[in-house]
Amino acid sequence: MSHSAQKMRKAARHIVAVDAPFSSIIDSSPLCNIGRKTNQDVNHFQALVNSVIAQQLSVKAADTITARVTLALNDDVNPTSMRDIAESDLRSAGLSGAKTRTIKEMAEAWHTNEYDFSDPKLSDHEIVTELTKLWGIGRWTAEMFLMFTLHRLDIWPTGDLAMRRGWEQIHGLTEYVDPKLLDGQGEIFRPYRSVAAWYCWRIIDGDSATW
DSSP: OOOOOHHHHHHHHHHHOGGGGGGGHHHHHHOOTTTTTOOTTOOHHHHHHHHHHTTTTHHHHHHHHHHHHHHHHOOOSSHHHHHHHHHHHHHTTTHHHHHHHHHOOOOOOOHHHHHOOOOOSOOHHHHHHHTTTSSTHHHHHHHHHHHHHHHHHHHOTOOOOHHHHHHHHHOOOOSSSOOOHHHHHHGTTTOOOHHHHHHHHHHOOSTTTTT
8 A cells, every 4th residue: 555745744734733743853854654665575574574673673773683684585585585594594693582483483374374464454453463373473563564564554553662752752751651641642643643653753763774
């Protein structure tokens, strides 16, 4: 699913209309590129691998390890190549033991199940439920997949630390925001919560190859 620049401008206007402190970061940033950035070569499996790599890492660290893993697989990240590569090679690229297990088991699952998340009729909840059946795939990884691979525009990933830090900076908060409280505060951004989250990340991480 792709989104036009017109839709992203509409989303930005809505966000500022309901929460004026966003105006500064939105004015100083390009349009949100969820569903607009060309990323034709990344399939669903590769996108999930990238999300697993990024778990609990800074954007810079995740980008570095993703590049190393991709190089180790000769630029061909797919279930077969991931199944066949030695665990020691993945560990040498910077993956933890837990992430290596997750990705290896995910590769095996892809060989025994037919995963197709491209149907737009599948709800966000259905996709999260299916993905989190896989070992090591939690809600955060599923939400990143929904946002940056399926380009769903109404995801609100309050479990993401950098997103919360961005929210705090945008609103000039001096104390950490409670994720449960932030859940409710995101309601005003519907149906563009993903875009609001993107700008929260933007103020923390700036440009990234991951986006």
